[in-house]
Amino acid sequence: MQWEPVIGLEVHVQLATKSKIFSGASPAFGGAPNAQACPVDLGLPGVLPVLNAEAVRMAVMFGLAINATIYPYSIFDRKNYFYPDLPKGYQISQFDHPIVGPGTLTIQMENGDTHIIRITRAHLEEDAGKSLHTAYAGMTGIDLNRTGTPLLEVVSEPDLRSPAQAVAYFKQLHALVRYLKICDGNLAEGSMRCDANVSVRPLGATELGERSEIKNINSFRFVEKAIQFEIERQIDILESGGKVKRDTRLYDSERNETRSMRSKELSDDYRYFPDPDLLPVRLTLEFIAAVKASLPELPQARKARFTTELKLSDYDAAWLTNDPAVADYFEAVLATAHDAKLTANWIMGDASAALHRDDLEWTDCPVPATELGQLIARINDNTISSKLAKTVFEALWTKEGTVDEIIDARGLRQLSDSGALRGIIEKIMMDNPDQVAQYRAGKDRVLGFFVGQVMKATQGKANPGQVNELLLDSLKREKGSEE
Numbered sequence: 171m172q173w174e175p176v177i178g179l180e181v182h183v184q185l186a187t188k189s190k191i192f193s194g195a196s197p198a199f200g201g202a203p204n205a206q207a208c209p210v211d212l213g214l215p216g217v218l219p220v221l222n223a224e225a226v227r228m229a230v231m232f233g234l235a236i237n238a239t240i241y242p243y244s245i246f247d248r249k250n251y252f253y254p255d256l257p258k259g260y261q262i263s264q265f266d267h268p269i270v271g272p273g274t275l276t277i278q279m280e281n282g283d284t285h286i287i288r289i290t291r292a293h294l295e296e297d298a299g300k301s302l303h304t305a306y307a308g309m310t311g312i313d314l315n316r317t318g319t320p321l322l323e324v325v326s327e328p329d330l331r332s333p334a335q336a337v338a339y340f341k342q343l344h345a346l347v348r349y350l351k352i353c354d355g356n357l358a359e360g361s362m363r364c365d366a367n368v369s370v371r372p373l374g375a376t377e378l379g380e381r382s383e384i385k386n387i388n389s390f391r392f393v394e395k396a397i398q399f400e401i402e403r404q405i406d407i408l409e410s411g412g413k414v415k416r417d418t419r420l421y422d423s424e425r426n427e428t429r430s431m432r433s434k435e436l437s438d439d440y441r442y443f444p445d446p447d448l449l450p451v452r453l454t455l456e457f458i459a460a461v462k463a464s465l466p467e468l469p470q471a472r473k474a475r476f477t478t479e480l481k482l483s484d485y486d487a488a489w490l491t492n493d494p495a496v497a498d499y500f501e502a503v504l505a506t507a508h509d510a511k512l513t514a515n516w517i518m519g520d521a522s523a524a525l526h527r528d529d530l531e532w533t534d535c536p537v538p539a540t541e542l543g544q545l546i547a548r549i550n551d552n553t554i555s556s557k558l559a560k561t562v563f564e565a566l567w568t569k570e571g572t573v574d575e576i577i578d579a580r581g582l583r584q585l586s587d588s589g590a591l592r593g594i595i596e597k598i599m600m601d602n603p604d605q606v607a608q609y610r611a612g613k614d615r616v617l618g619f620f621v622g623q624v625m626k627a628t629q630g631k632a633n634p635g636q637v638n639e640l641l642l643d644s645l646k647r648e649k650g651s652e653e
Contacts (some may be wrong), residue, residue, distance in 0.1 A: 171409065172373040175401045176381075177330035180365040181343055183322040183353045184297070185228045191296050191320035192219030192262065192448075199359045203313040207299075211318035213258030218447050221246075225320040226451060228352040229269050229294050230461045232322060235350055235468055236289055238273025240458055246294075246448045250441045254312050255299030263323075265442040268293035269451065275326075275346070276470065277338040278488065287339050288327040295321050316360075322352075328367065328378065333397040337390050340364060341492070344390075345469050349494045363388040368400045370408065379404070380414040384421050384428055396421035400428050472497055480510040489518055495532040499539055506543025513546055520563055537566045544573040558582045558630060582631065595637075595644050598623045609645055617641060 190197050193210035209217045233240045245267045248260040270292035278284050297319040302311035324343060330336045344362060347353040354361050369381035384400060387393050399421075404414050419428040467475075469491050476487035491497045500517050507513045521542065525535060545562055548554050554562065554577060565576045577583055598620060599606050609616045617638070624637045 173370045173401075173405050173408075174373045174375070175331055175333075175397075176328045176369045176371060176378055177332075177336050177397060178326050178328035178367045179324075179330065179336060179339060180326075180367070181324045181340065182297075182363050182365075183232075183324060183343075183347050184361040185225050185320040185322055186351065186353055187222055187224045187228070187320050189222060190318035191222050191225050191294065193318055195318060197316075197319040199356075199361075201315050203302075203311070204315060207257075207314035207317050211257070211314065219262065219445075221448060221451070222320060225294055225322075226269065226453075227461055228350075229292065229322050230453065230458060231350050231352060231465065232292060232324075232347065233270035233273060234458075234462050234465060235346060236273035236275055238289065238292070239271030240453065241267065241269055241271055242453045242455075242458075243267065244269040244293075244451045246445045246451075247442045248445050249295075251439075253298070254310070255301050255314065255317070257299070257314060257317060261296060261298060262445055262448070263295035264293035267450075269453075275339065275342055277335065277342050279334065279338055282484070285329070285335060287329045290325045290327055292322055292324045295323055297321050328369075333394040333401070336366065336397055337394045340393055341390060342469075345492055345494070349466060349469055351466075357388050357390075360388060364393065366393065366397050366400075368397055368404070369414070370401055370404045379408075380416050382414065382417055382419050382428070384419045385431065387421055392421060392423055395423070395426055396428060399426060403428065469494075476510075480504075482510055482514055486511075486514045486518065490514060493532060499532055499535065502539030503543040503546070506540050507546035507550075509546055509550055512549065513543070516542060516546060516563075520560065524563075524567055536569065537563070541566050541573055548573060548577065553577065554582050555630065555634060592640060592644065594624055594627050594632075595620070595640055598627065599644065606645070617645075620645075 184197070185191075187197065189195060190211065193208050195208040195211055196206050198206070210219055230240055244264060246262050247265040249263045249265070250260045252259060268291045272291070273289045275287050275289060276284055277287060297316045299312055299314040299317045302313055305311040326339065330339060344355050344357075347362070348355045357363070363386050366384045366387060367381050368384065369379035371377065371379040382400060382404070384396050387396050400419070407414055416433065417430045418432050420431050421428050473484075473487045473491045476482045476490060477484060480487075482490070489496075490500050496517065500513060503517065504510060504513045521535065521537065525532065530536075542563075545559055545566065548562075549556055549559050561580070562573060562576050562582065565571070565580070566573065570576055571579065602620075602623070605616050605619055609620075620641050621634070621637055624632055624641070625634070
């Protein structure tokens with residue numbers, strides 16, 4: 171039997187506010203355990219939560235970016251459950267009345283296919299703490315620093331049909347929230363993580379199968395691997411005559427498997443009710459309009475501009491706009507280079523490779539955009555060859571100076587004096603009469619030999635295009651004079 175996977179993602183986006191969603195404590199990553207949990211976060215007697223207005227603005231910004239319904243009225247609820255890292259015994263979240271309603275996100279696959287993924291809702295909530303199972307032998311430690319950190323939970327419809335589509339959707343969300351500057355997107359620090367709801371059904375069926383939820387996946391690679399394992403696990407159960415049980419699962423990346431944590435809770439289990447300490451949120455049309463006016467150029471619009479105005483290919487434009495830091499760097503380089511295609515080639519090639527080699531982010535690139543732009547300009551004005559430009563780039567990487575300083579210090583300027591080049595060419599022809607005879611006999615490939623000899627004689631400083639032109643002229647002239 172053929173099976174069809176049905177996948178929906180719940181992505182938790184940590185909002186880049188300076189304080190937590192209901193308190194003035196810092197949500198910054200990396201503090202000493204429990205040093206950033208204040209009495210409000212802990213729910214101590216006599217304290218009350220106060221909603222962070224910036225978290226509301228960021229949620230509305232996200233909703234507008236996905237063309238979602240923005241609800242002018244929303245409320246916060248208490249989601250009740252017991253767990254050691256939830257000090258109040260409940261989580262403040264939104265249930266019946268979220269701030270962001272239905273919207274869509276378009277994803278593009280590597281083969282160029284596009285899919286519109288429906289987003290059910292996006293709601294604000296506070297994060298829980300973190301259990302540390304390896305810090306103490308035989309015991310579990312509790313770090314409550316994350317308690318109260320503002321989250322936007324983005325819930326998709328079950329519109330994804332493969333692990334690859336799920337990764338593409340997660341990546342597109344990752345890019346979008348960084349373009350909006352509402353999240354730093356640091357997966358390693360938990361700034362974005364997702365829960366994957368996975369089921370399978372016979373191909374062609376319309377009813378959904380029983381699903382499992384894989385919790386807290388925090389990398390693109392693990393999203394794909396966890397979902398793929400879960401699909402295969404469920405198919406094995408069904409084809410063996412069993413039934414998939416609804417449960418909540420954990421992905422073990424070392425063993426590449428999912429393991430059951432507990433039976434899956436339903437919403438009734440959480441006994442949601444409106445939080446009596448928080449007033450309803452009411453948004454004015456003027457507020458929503460002001461947020462809409464503040465939206466930056468979004469990834470799809472930037473990609474379209476790169477293809478139409480800069481004449482880049484769809485592949486190049488998609489690659490460059492997937493990360494806002496890359497797109498910003500590209501445009502800064504282009505402002506000096508004035509050559510979109512060559513700029514794209516350098517960023518996607520040498521610059522990207524060097525960053526990967528040194529395990530650096532684009533924001534930490536040691537080559538200033540103006541200098542890479544100047545390097546590309548020097549290629550185009552024939553000051554240096556493309557080959558020698560790579561030498562200059564490595565020198566820029568190690569901070570040896572500006573482009574022009576490096577070119578002069580290393581004597582890398584192209585030799586473009588026609589008279590000097592003709593003299594070198596004539597000597598090489600005199601020293602290699604056999605090759606000259608072969609060329610005259612119609613063996614055009616021998617031209618490459620002469621080009622190589624000239625480049626060797628000039629230590630790679632000759633302009634390759636000019637060398638080809640002068641060689642052809644000299645060889646033809648020599649042949650014509652003999653005839």
